[in-house]
Amino acid sequence: MTPFSLRRLLVRLIRLWRSSLQLRTVAITVLATLFAVTVISGYMAVTIATNLYESRKDQVLAEARQATASAQLLFDSSVTQTGAIDVETAAEAVSRTIRLSTSSPTQFALLRTPGQSTPQIMQQRQSPGFDLGVITSELQAAVAEGGDAVFSQPIGINGGTTLEPGIIVGSTIEVPTAGQYELYLVFGVSDVQRTLDFVQQTLLIGSLLLVLTIGLVTFVVVRFAIRPVRLAAQTAEKLADGQLEERIPERGQDVVATLARSFNRMADSLQRQITQLADLSRVQQRFVSDVSHELRTPLTTIRLAGDVIYDRRRSFDPTTARTAELLHTQVQRFETMLADLLEMSRFDAGAVDLETEPTNLVRLVEESIDSIRPLAEQKGTELRLVAPGGYFEADVDARRIRRILQNLLGNAVDHGEGRPVVTYVDSDARAVAIAVRDYGIGMDGAQLERVFDRFWRADPSRQRTTGGTGLGLAIATEDAHLHGGVLDVWSEPMQGSCFRLTLPRRPGGIVRHSPLDLPPSDPVDAVLTEGGHDA
Template identity: 35%
Template sequence: MFRLILDWFGVNKSIFRKLLLSYMVTVLLGLGALGLSMSVLAKNYIYDGTKEELLRKAKKVNLAIQTSQANPWNEDQTQSILAFLDQTFDTRIWVFDQSGHIIATSTRDEVFIGKSVAPQIVEQVMHGQNVVQNLAFAGLTKPMVSVVVPWGQKDKIFGGIVLHAPVEGIEETVGNMRVMILWATLLGILLSTAMVSYLSWTISRPLKRMDMVALEIEKGNYEQRIEVTSEDEIGDLARSMNRMAATLAHVEAERDELDKVRQDFIANVSHELRTPLTTMQGFLEALQDGLVQDGASRHKYYDVMYKETLHMSRLVDDLLELVRLTKHEFNLVKQPVNMEALLNRLAFTFTAEAEKRGLALRLALDLPLPAVLGDAGRIEQIFVNLLGNALKFTEHGYIELAAREEKGGVEVTVTDTGIGIAEADLAHVWDRFFKVDRVRSRSETGTGLGLAIVQELVGLHEGVITVQSKLGEGTVFTVWLPGNEEQT
């Protein structure tokens, strides 16, 4: 039933209403309990105060009776004193003897003379005790608050003195206080309602904003942000959602970039494979149709097709190599590498090819060179690729392989006087399938993956590779590899 009521008022569909209702119920219960408690406490306080006042008056009555009495009892004199005290204290007074019979009252027409007080009250009084609990006396037509004190002294008690005060005045005072408490409670409820409404709004507003932003993020709008206006948990949540949105935007941008790279990669691979396949298809159709008759021409056709198959094989091998490098599907076998020996061996290997092309290969080593911690085979692959590119794109001049110690490692430079790279293309030399203008180079062809592989290998060795080039003057590749820490 309670859940149906909440659904009827839409509480379960709005956090503002839910907060407002919960706060209001709490405030109403709290203020209601407070008002009721204050009412009860006020009533008890007034009644207790009245009883204390009656006790003080009763003791004064006892003292007045004892002081005025020349003998143990004088009814007329006592009657006069009681009448006077009745007018003074505005309180009805009875006096009863040791047996509990009322022997005097503050009003002459009192009908209670001769009647008896309850035995348990008489017993307490005769033992010198005051009786201050709520008392009931038969015959009283109006509600009264009554107290009873001993009449006499500690060593001699003659009976008891009863004082009555009408409840009407007390109840009126209590009623007035209850009205004041009620108005104060209502005012508190109004103020609390305003404060609770504002508090609920301040809490629900940023949450509503978060909900709107979350819906926008769900639609793919990652630029939405939440204004952070507090340092509490809600502010922390808003900051977390902003960070999440920024992260999602970054991830989305990376995904778009990866999709573009993937599309470019597929397009480049398709292009690189289509060209040799088209060439081979054309040559095979010519041979199949008998368009090539003499043996020399047929041999030339076969030679071209063979080179195209080699090109496709290199392309596939380079692709597989690059995939393994980028996915870290192999482990480098790192050990101290003697760079002097490795570079001397490479220079010796490439000297014959350089001379065949009419180029000079220079070796400039600033000895001694520290050992490098790395995979010797992979390090050699780096410089084989760089030297191969230098030979491929240098038509005249020289190629220099130089090395020196630098920043705790070895810096190796491969310099050529080749065709160079345009400034606009320098940023793309590490891209997959990037190739320099073939018109300005020899008829050499490559896969366009060599430098991408080189960059991955240098990175796996925690090294750095840079390139400087000027069109028509040459290119300089610089590789820095960290030294062997155990040796240093």
């Protein structure tokens, strides 16, 4: 398996772990159970092994003491009334006695204790196959100096291909006229090892079966418990998708049924409120649309009459002429507001279509700047354009983009406090971006959250020169979304604001990255001295 395949498998496992509550619950339960069972089984295995070994060791020591006592008694009883003893005959009798006094086949060795001054009149004896190498120097020293005590030590017995466990036991025997001899007995404990292996195997199989059983039970219980939660989640997703009639089936009287009833009551309440809000929204939209259409006819008549009065204002006295000018201005603002209301009603009704054509955005920006220049000169604001070059032509609805630009430029001039307003245009192979940057009063965080809301203005008490409906940025946002683009904003109090429009180069494209930073990195001084040119 390649590293890439391993990485994909790991990613899938991580995704499955994060998305499945049932998997996490079962896995954690099985792992915790496995840990607990391992600890308990290990403790039981160690305890059983210790008890079995100690029991076998006590049995071996008892048999060794009995064999030693029998051998000593046999040697002592072999002394005649004259004090003589046939040690070889006695040794043969001792060998037979040792074989008969143990419960299992036992190897033995009868060795003379080194360093004695008495002559060696009895030969050392050992059973066939006895390996003198199993007698360690530590054990031999302990036996030689231990007197009547019995000493033991675990050893490995050569069983052919493997070493089998065993115990060697050493003690001393006083042979009349021959001195001190050491008796070593080797006992095999392979039966204890077989018993221990069986116990450990049983514990292992039992532990695995217990873990599997707990895992299976946990899976069934969790599946039964999570099923209502999964059903509630699926129903909630359907409700979020607009299927307001979806409900959770109610069965029984337990806590799950209570959850279902509470969820359904909540869904019923939400459905009623959403239906009421939808009806109210439709009534409101219909009202705005109807009123806007109904106002067009009288407004047209008023505008025609006002234009006639406005054209003849020079023949009026100053008071009447000023009244004619005010009437003309307010009628124009009324027409603008009415046009915005009609546009928003078309957006709400979904009756808006794009009429795209290849457009040079730099030229479109220049035209928008020229249209706003009289207002900028009145405010004492300098308009700058920064267009470093690139893929500027894009398929857009020029009328709507021009409306967005005029709104952004008008707001920048209104709130720029007479400081320069810089417009940036840049693009790449997939997207185009236009940013309008002013250095005026700016906005705080609370204002930024509502800047694109309908009928909202940053400072209603502030005297404005353009607009006034509070629908400009809302319409601009709808126009941007209609193109598949994004309208972003950056602002800091007393540092100005920057609105950035990012559009896909072709209809249906997706904006993943904007060619312009927000705000663009060029400060005003750099724009004036390096890359900018007068619009």
